[in-house]
Amino acid sequence: MTKIKRTLIMLMLFLPFIISIAITPVAGETGKVVVLTPHYSSIYNVYVDAFEAKYPGITVEIKPMGTPLCFAHLTETKNDPDTDVWFGGGLDWFAKARDDGLLAMYTLKPEAEGNITDELFGLPLKDPNKYFYGSALSGFGVMYNTRYLDDHNLPVPTNWEDLTNPIYFGHISIAMPSRSGSTHMIVEIILQTFGWDEGWKLLLQIGANSGEFTEKSGYVPDHVQVGEYGVGLVIDFYGLSSTAEGYPTLFFYPPNQTVINPDSIGKVAFSKNSDNADLFIDFVLSYEGQSLLFDTAISRMPVREDAYVGAPTGYFNPFETTMNVIEYNSTLGELRAVLVDTLFDDIITYRHTELNTAWKQIWAIEEQIEIAKGTVDISTANSTLNEAIQKASTPPVDKLTSEDVAFNEQFETDAAFASEQEAMWVAFAATNYDDAYDKASEAYAQIFEKLPIISQLNTEINTLGTEIEGLQTLLYASIGLAIIGILIGAVGIFKKN
Structure with a gap:
């Protein structure tokens, strides 16, 4: 068997494997990621555009609704989820979602992990059990x-x-x-x-x-x-x-x-686009993703302290502020x-x-x-x-x-x-x-009733009432005497007859 024949046989044997590699999508390069969010369009549009530009093979689908409705949606679709990432919402609702089994554990990349502190002002920026993370402050x-x-x-x-x-x-x-x-x-x-x-x-x-x-x-x-x-x-x-x-x-x-308060992000439990969900979360918490928060259409505070190096002049930095907040x-x-x-x-x-x-x-x-x-x-x-x-x-x-x-x-x-x-x-x-x-x-x-003019009016009414009562008594007495007189006259006439 010549060398050429041996090479052709080897190619034929490995051809299916080579083809499978060629047509197997690399994670994050094809498909979609469905994002459930309470964010306003001025926020999520910035992230959708930037993410799709970085990963042109992935389409981001947005399901917008208020935070309580996001929680309700995850609850209703728990057994057959139609979303992959929950992007935006406060600690209270994310903690409830974690406790109800609506979120999946997710470990940050070391680059993000090392630049996001555990807590700020007594509130956690990372769930201790790794079910959600702050994405903005x-x-x-x-x-x-x-x-x-x-x-x-x-x-x-x-x-x-x-x-x-x-x-x-x-x-x-x-x-x-x-x-x-x-x-x-x-x-x-x-x-x-x-x-x-x-x-x-x-x-x-x-x-x-x-x-x-x-x-x-x-x-x-x-x-x-x-x-x-x-x-x-x-x-x-x-x-x-x-x-x-x-x-x-x-x-x-x-x-x-x-x-x-940290506005959170988490991976939906049993996500159908798991790898793309990971990519989206990693992007939001990357230096690049955090820097998007300085966009005037967003104007939010990054959770990464290192991101403030690129902040506009005078931008509020919660990691350096002396502002007093309540112990929430x-x-x-x-x-x-x-x-x-x-x-x-x-x-x-x-x-x-x-x-x-x-x-x-x-x-x-x-x-x-x-x-x-x-x-x-x-x-x-x-x-x-x-x-x-x-x-x-x-x-x-x-x-x-x-x-x-x-x-x-x-x-x-x-x-x-x-x-x-x-x-x-x-x-x-x-x-x-x-x-x-x-x-x-x-x-x-x-x-x-106690105003002077009203009191005076009440007094005059009461006085008038007293006078009227006196006149009524005199009138009744006069009428009584007249009746008595009539009766006496009637008796006299009766006797005379």
């Missing part, structure tokens, strides 16, 4: 339209409490926390900053001042930046990117009343996430008209009491008005129940129990708001 606060505030003669708010001032009535936009993970964080931050009872009092007043509750958090900056509303409760990058894009808006973090309890936030969001909707979002009416009356009477102060005794009216405020400020769930593990688990897993609780909450809120309105009206009556 976010703070929470207030954006406002400077032109709108000037046009409506409104002061610039400086903290959460300012938003309870009735001067902002109808000027505030907020998303539903049940549809927005960032708004859920704002609600939970307020509850943890002020405590359960005082936190709900503040939320109920902000809710009464709000002109709308949007179904997506991205609608809030849209409405504020074009001047439909003056103030919006938002995650920081909405406010910062709006300013960067030239809108007449500014953003601030309420001092000592916010957190810097992520375990508590995860435990009661569903409870808090549902309760907010039941007593604020869906009862907005009654809540709005009650607080509008309370604020009007507060103003009247202030005017009457020093003129009349307002102690009784003040006491009655405080009863109204208490009615309009009290949630139907107490602090201990909100922190009860068994109650929260049953509320999430037992539909009949949850429905029963919600029915009680709705009835509680409706009754309390009606009672608050009535009590405020009663307080007004208590001021009104």
Whole structure:
């Protein structure tokens, strides 16, 4: 057998193997990756374009929905997932997804692992069990339209409490926390900053001042930046990117009343495009991927400290800031996430008209009491008005129940129990708001009747009443004497006859 023949035979023997290598796709070079995300299009489009440019054989499909809906979608498709990566959302929801078996373990590349610290401000940037990782850092606060505030003669708010001032009535936009993970964080931050009872009092007043509750958090900056509303409760990058894009808006973090929280990324359990999912996560957490956060359309903070070397001049660096933040309890936030969001909707979002009416009356009477102060005794009216405020400020769930593990688990897993609780909450809120309105009206009556002109009028009426009673007595006496006279005359005539 010649050398050429031997070579041809060897080629024939190995040809199938060679062909199989040629046609077998290299991981990440063909196919698709399906990304579930609550991010706004201005964020995910930047990442889709950059990722597809780096891996031209992979198509990124986006499934956009709010964070709570992302969690619900993963739950519904748990046995047959149609997504590969969950990109975006706070710690509370990612921790719940991990605990429910919705995420797969994933180990970062050493290059990313070494440049992402374990925690920042007491919050983990990496899940200790490797089920999810921070992909960006976010703070929470207030954006406002400077032109709108000037046009409506409104002061610039400086903290959460300012938003309870009735001067902002109808000027505030907020998303539903049940549809927005960032708004859920704002609600939970307020509850943890002020405590359960005082936190709900503040939320109920902000809710009464709000002109709308949007179904997506991205609608809030849209409405504020074009001047439909003056103030919006938002995650920081909405406010910062709006300013960067030239809108007449500014953003601030309420001092000592916010957190810097990781926005997470994780691999969906039993992903059908596992290798491509790995590539996408690696890209987002690479130096290149983290640097995309400086894009003015995004304006977010990287979780990689080394990425700030390439940050624009003056860009906020959370790793170097002296800003004070609250000590956020992520375990508590995860435990009661569903409870808090549902309760907010039941007593604020869906009862907005009654809540709005009650607080509008309370604020009007507060103003009247202030005017009457020093003129009349307002102690009784003040006491009655405080009863109204208490009615309009009290949630139907107490602090201990909100922190009860068994109650929260049953509320999430037992539909009949949850429905029963919600029915009680709705009835509680409706009754309390009606009672608050009535009590405020009663307080007004208590001021009104003590005003000098009203007191004088009452005195004159009482005096006139006394005089009328005297005239009535004289009249009755005269009539009585006349009747007696008639009777005596009648008796005399009868005797004469």
